[in-house]
Amino acid sequence: MTPxxxxxxxxxxxxxxxxxxxxxxxxxxxxxxGDRHPLQKGAKWILPGLSQIAWHDPYGHPELAPLVKELETQHGAIKKELTEAWTRRRDAFSDYEHYLTRQHNWQALYLYRDGGIVPESAVTAPTAHRVLKEFAVDTRTICPLLESHFSTLLPGAAVAPHCDLWNFSINLHLAVDIPEGCSLTVAGETRSWEEGRCLLFDYSFQHEARNDGDRPRTCLLVDLWHPETTPPERLALVALITEVRRLMGEM
Known part of the structure; x- marks a missing residue:
C-alpha cells in the first residue's frame, strides 16, 4: 500500500x-x-469470498446475461466483419502479448484496451464495437484493468497451461469462427467452443487452449468483473492495480 x-x-x-x-x-x-483451489496456485491475488467455480453458466449472472445474449444474437454480423478484417486489414492484428509471453501464432485485434474503447475498432469491427460499448463499457461490467479483443489462434498453435493474475474478473468467449479440433481446458475440464455461443470461466484457475484444426480459430474475448464483486471493491481494485502498475513502470 502507498499513500x-x-x-x-x-x-x-x-x-x-x-x-x-x-x-x-x-x-x-x-x-x-487465502482459501484457494489447488489449480489457482499460480494466481497472484485471490479475493476471498468469491465462489470457487471454474466454469460459469454464461446466462447465470443477471448482470452479464444481456451482453451474452446480444453477442450471440449478433454473431453472424460479427463473424462477417471479422472475416473481412482478417482478409483485408491484417495490419490491424498484432501478436498477442500475455503477461507471461508473446506469441506470433496468437493474433489479437483489440476493441478495448488501457481503460477505454479502441477508436479504430468502430471501423474495423463495428458490430462488436457497438455491442461491447453498449452492453459492457456503458454498463461498467467490463473490467477496466484488462481488455477485449478478437483472439485468433493459428493452426497448430497452443496456449500453455497457466493461471491469470487474479480471480476478481472472469473471461467471456464468444465463439466467432471455430474449426474442428479446437479445445479449451479449464481446471482439468476440456470443452469445445460452439460457434455463435459463449463460454464463461474464471481464469485464475489453470487453463490452456489448442487449435489442432486446419484454419485459424477466433473468439471474441471480454474481461468482465466477477459478478460477486461489489462496487466499492471494484473501485478499490482499480486504484490498487493502477498503483502497482505505476510502481512497476508499466504506466
Whole structure:
C-alpha cells in the first residue's frame, strides 16, 4: 500500500462504509494465501469470498446475461466483419502479448484496451464495437484493468497451461469462427467452443487452449468483473492495480 492507495481506500470507505473493503484488505494481508483451489496456485491475488467455480453458466449472472445474449444474437454480423478484417486489414492484428509471453501464432485485434474503447475498432469491427460499448463499457461490467479483443489462434498453435493474475474478473468467449479440433481446458475440464455461443470461466484457475484444426480459430474475448464483486471493491481494485502498475513502470 502507498499513500495514494491509502487515500483512495479511505475515500471509498467514507462513501460506502467502514467495512466495504474488508475482503480487499484481507487479500492484501502479508503472506496471506487465502482459501484457494489447488489449480489457482499460480494466481497472484485471490479475493476471498468469491465462489470457487471454474466454469460459469454464461446466462447465470443477471448482470452479464444481456451482453451474452446480444453477442450471440449478433454473431453472424460479427463473424462477417471479422472475416473481412482478417482478409483485408491484417495490419490491424498484432501478436498477442500475455503477461507471461508473446506469441506470433496468437493474433489479437483489440476493441478495448488501457481503460477505454479502441477508436479504430468502430471501423474495423463495428458490430462488436457497438455491442461491447453498449452492453459492457456503458454498463461498467467490463473490467477496466484488462481488455477485449478478437483472439485468433493459428493452426497448430497452443496456449500453455497457466493461471491469470487474479480471480476478481472472469473471461467471456464468444465463439466467432471455430474449426474442428479446437479445445479449451479449464481446471482439468476440456470443452469445445460452439460457434455463435459463449463460454464463461474464471481464469485464475489453470487453463490452456489448442487449435489442432486446419484454419485459424477466433473468439471474441471480454474481461468482465466477477459478478460477486461489489462496487466499492471494484473501485478499490482499480486504484490498487493502477498503483502497482505505476510502481512497476508499466504506466
Amino acid at each position: 495514494e492507495t491509502d487515500a483512495a481506500f479511505d475515500a471509498i470507505r467514507a462513501e460506502f462504509g467502514p467495512d466495504s473493503l474488508a475482503r480487499v484488505e484481507e487479500m492484501l494481508k502479508p503472506g496471506r494465501e
